[in-house]
Amino acid sequence: MPDYLSPGVFVEEIDAGPRPIAGVSTSTAGMAGVTVRGPATGKPQLVTNFLEYQRTFGGFLPEPGAAVRDAWAGNAAEGGRWWLFPLAVKGFFDNGGERLYVKRVVSRNATPASGRLGHGLVSPVVADAASGATAVQLGHLLGFTGEGQQVGLFRGDDDQPIGTATVTGYDFTTRRVELDPPLTAAVRSARGDYVQVGARSGDATLEFTAVSPGAWGSGVQVRIQPVVGAALPVLPDPAEGALFVTRLTADADADSPTVQVAEAAGLEPGEVWVRIGPGRFRAQAGQPSDGKVTLTFADGTTHHAWRTGLGVQRVRRANPAAGPALRIGGASRLYPGAVVQFDDGRHLSVRHVEAVHDDVVTFDGTAPDLFETDRVALVEARIDTRFTDPGGTTATETFGNVRLTGDPSAVAAALARSQLVTVTALPGLSPDPANFPVPATGSWLGLAGGDDAPGSLSVADFVGVDGGSGARTGIVALEDIDEVSVCAVPGVWAGTVESALITHCETLKDRFAVLDPQDGLDIEGIQAFREPFDTKDAALYYPWLVTTDPSTGQDVQVPPSGHIAGIYARVDTERGVHKAPANVVIRGIKLTDGLAADITKRHQDLLNPRGINALRFFPGLGQRVWGARTLSSDSSWKYVNVRRLFLFLEESIDKGTRWVVFEPNDEALWALVRQTVSNFLTTVWRSGALAGTTAAEAFFVACDRTTMTDDDLANGRLVCVIGVAPVFPAEFVIFRIQQKARETQLA
Template sequence: MPEYLSPGVYVEEIDAGPRPIAGVSTSTAGMAGVTVRGPSAGKPKLVTNFLEFQRTFGGFVPEPDVPVRDKWANNPTEGGRWWLFPLAVKGFFDNGGQRLYVKRVVSEGATAATGALGNGLVSQVVKDAAAGAKTLELSHLIGFKGNDRVEILRGDDNQLIDSPTIAGYNASSRQIELSGPLTAGVRSARGDYVQVRRDPAETLKFTAVSPGSWGREVQVRVQPMVGATLPVLADPQQGAQFTTRLTAPADKDSPTVEVAEVAGLVAGDGWVQIGRGVFKVTASAPANGKVTLTLAEPQHPAWAKDLMVRRVRSASPNGPQETLRIGGASRLYEGAVVQLDHDGALLVLRVRSVLLDVVTFDADVPQNVLETDRLYLVEAQVDTRFTDPGGTTVTETFGNLRLLGEGPSTLVNTLASRSQLVRAEALTGLSDDPAKFPVAKSGAWLKLADGGVDSYDTLSVDDFVGVDGGSGQRTGIVALEDIDEVAVCAVPGIWSGTVESALITHCELLKDRFAILDPQDGLDIEGIQTFREPFDTKYAALYYPWLVTRDPFGNGNLEVPPSGHMAGIYARTDVDRGVHKAPANVVIRGILPVDGLAQDVTKRHQDLLNPKGINALRFFPGLGQRVWGARTLSSDSSWKYINVRRLFLFVEESIDEGTQWVVFEPNDESLWALVRQTVTNFLTTVWRSGALAGTTAEEAFFVACDRTTMTEDDLANGRLICVIGIAPVFPAEFVIFRIQQKTRETQLA
């Protein structure tokens, strides 16, 4: 109740009239099954097309070894062909499905593949070089000192190509100069690399993101990378910059050069940049507008007259010190590892603190660090790659990572939150020293060769049923409870009575979804009738026979379970017509155009099947292969049609979700009126869509919420009771035309 305590104008928002109820989606499906890979923990994952399913869960599952196959395929009561699950998923999307939640089923004995990195200094060759070349372009120069002895190895078999010494380097182009010519050519496409040192002491342990043999094909590489290249700023006491020019040509390696006199150029020692080189010089006193510069190390090419000469100032003129002024210092952080490119050497430092542009390091920087020097922020880059048996390649790259410390940008935390292939664990040997970076113990890439077992021989029906460990911790069929949007569910290829009973129980307990069951493959008419006998539920349907499609592994044709294709047909019918339309008399997509049904069902066969609630899949000349049944497995004639059962599920779930606002409202006539109007408006929309029978809304439904539906005891116990009746439309299952002979009668004038 608002308060009015002082004079003024008050503007208030009030709720008026009923609140709309939005119809829930009925085309979202949920399935549990065995996949090549993909997350096995957590909630089911949403996929919206088959390509996304392949990226997340892998491609088609190969048929298991003969003992495992026969153990499942030859078991008439607790068996199944679980390796056909991806084909059922493909059938779902082929037939119009758009949203599918997948829960991967794994054996309790399955393990994830693992591998560990050692440490050392390795850099990939990124540009081919022929025999006799004296330079190599590498992926990075982080950790190199400038005079290291290196080994150059082939990337395919790790055989030694050459073992020269580095004579120099060019940090900007990432090139190293070798002490002698290469004895053989190197190739980047082959994966050739340069190695300075390796240590088998383990630094990082990688584990495939989910169990299974697929993880043994995952490869990982960790490389140092330059997170930022920052300029060193001159000491403020160094004075102003100046630029002059050569007044005369200079021969190669000439010890002196003459430059024009300019303001700021005084006698004494200093540094200048001539061409691309930086030289320490001693300047003479000016004479006749010229100054002679004597080079301390006269090693340079010939220079032409008028070549620009620029003063280079020092950042540390007063001797070794812990601080430097750095441009863009905000890119640095406490504990950051940096590499200072100075005087032909690469010095590794760690940042202790950053204050504006003043950076304090954990060790002294040399005297006379120059403003032409550069500071490189050293971070890590992780590359992962995986190729599934179908040839699909998944690659990932994560850059600007920290090896040590805490926070979201560390290597371990980044992979935990973003990678679809691996997880990492830091071991005691992990260091952020660029010369001891995590590298494979041999070669350039680490292959996760340890563990990685599918353990299909220990797979059981209990793995499909699953266990309830709480939200996000459920497995198998039980995990589908985590997704409220699921309206149709299946376990394709499994005819186990235990599994199908669990699926039916799942739907009956939640009362917001419908199950599609698969029979055993290869059953005849008597066999499918026997298979159907144990079931009596209004929350499930059974389809016969199995379907025939092409084997994705090129072994001819293959029979697949119908539940995946039917779930797609349910979704397509719901979107095109509505949940009130029976998902029947619809062409089945994604199967062979000829002989796409494993058994031929005739009208006489269906005369036996249809009364028992077994929905036939039939071929009709000129009409194709169609769904020719729309019955549930219920013995209650009120619920024998699939569309009637699913219409009620739709109405019940929509009203449930759309009236949550009623809870804890004052339970009086005004609330009852709002509830009546809210439900009436929703059912009117449903009726107008053709889902309810009747020429008027009054014939189609009624809504009662008043003193006739509630007693004083109900009110005292906080109960609001609304009674709703709807008249569903039933499918025209039997279309009968009665034709009789009409005799022409004589007309008298």
């Protein structure tokens, strides 16, 4: 109890009354199956609609080669048609399912696609230019050296050369280069045309690997480009003096060696750099005379003709001593090892940062002659990935400001969120933009070598192994998701797999399995298939369904488990888990001939007593689920809704009473437990899930000395006995009709 050691007012919070129990969800499904792509490791992934499934796991699977198809489809004991899994998922959502956890099953011999980049300098063309054009706009100019540089132009579709040219001028901001001679053929951005400087090297720099195994990875492409991570202003050297702004006081002819400007504060005799129009010029300032100053340009200076009144302003140098250090605004954006590119207006040069102290940055070589109007470009990387699935859907990713310096693992960390690739830095990696990672040809690297290895896929891959939380595979991985209440392995009728699925449900005691029979079975065949099973935690449905495969437009038979799991979810949401998931229209199949076999009443007279739920067609009512029985020989558990109701009650009470653990085990606690459980069951009864006209008829809760012995108390056991009366479905509706003799009435 709390301590009261000094006078005062004390406010305490105490628990009063029972704690509410919230009913758990019963409409969340879990499935394991083969998909086009998607994570093969980790926990099952939640998808809430079929579009989300396609984004994560791909579209529909093609039928495998004849050898693999026949080995699985022709095996009555340990076979299946696992390539129908995406159609079963679609059936789940078509029938009202809203939450599905999917665990991808892959062959143990499956391999991911991969590819390596060499290094070189490539820049994509980003705007079309016609034949004869003298300028081209590029994706970047990082790594270029400026005027006088030789470049090659190439087509992006077949990597054939378009021509070579010399850079005669450039604009770093707009990424536009002037070329001589003019283009001999048009360049096209949409075609992927690009400019290449020098030759490419095969020395490996980065290795990209698809995030999961399978042939899907051969559709992944990767591109890495240098980008400007930051454009930082150069600060003037403190010894450069004050700024001044003045104007021309007289016209100046083109290339005249002197100009006359108005006297201004800060304009002192001596060497100065000035900006006149767009140009920057070095000049010697003379002594003022009559409010005017003569500026004498350095020998060889050329310029346009200027008019009186044109503005003249001083530009201060940043590196007058020609040393390795510069003052840079925003220097905190730089870091040791960072690569920067300088632009002096005619040439581009690259340096590496050695140290940063306040706004002073030291480089690995002499900094070029720069001015306060210049900018320093921080060179980093941008990695683009793209994937186009067979259906034409394209997924793209962009990762910017990736550092290629320092710890090589930083590149992998930058792509940790990628849904398409992982990356490994190799010894040849360089942050120098002139030696950036590039493929052997073109701008994009296409991954190759991915293999699903369907020939080695086995039932063991569907069963899975328990490697611990997050490292489980197959059916076993569904254990990682506590919310799952219905599970299936659509299209797989292998005895080993279905036995593992049943064991999974019976062990966890909070979920129910929907099994698929082999396709093409007749009435005798389905009865023989059902014989090995005796479980209250699974149900079997017959026959298979017929739907249209959207990827081919052809009719195809699909396993019923996906559609049935969706119906379970729909009925749970609309009516409750106590309602039998039967007499419900099956959606997502052909409106006519949507069932692979025609089941009549005489057929069902044989199937129903054996716990085989029939899917039937009724004129005017459509194609419906016409059975709600489990595979149990125990008549107490023969109905699906009764078994799932108890799973719901048990799981809800288990989660809602965990607060009881380690509480003092006495009468006060027992009373709280009784009231807590009674309140919950009263709510369940009022929803129509329990039989009885009163709550006392519907359930009882006992938790007192009659349910516990002294030995139980001494061993820390609290025993609560609960009895409920479930509502059984009206499976057989009987109307007894008899003849009634006419009675004569006397007046």
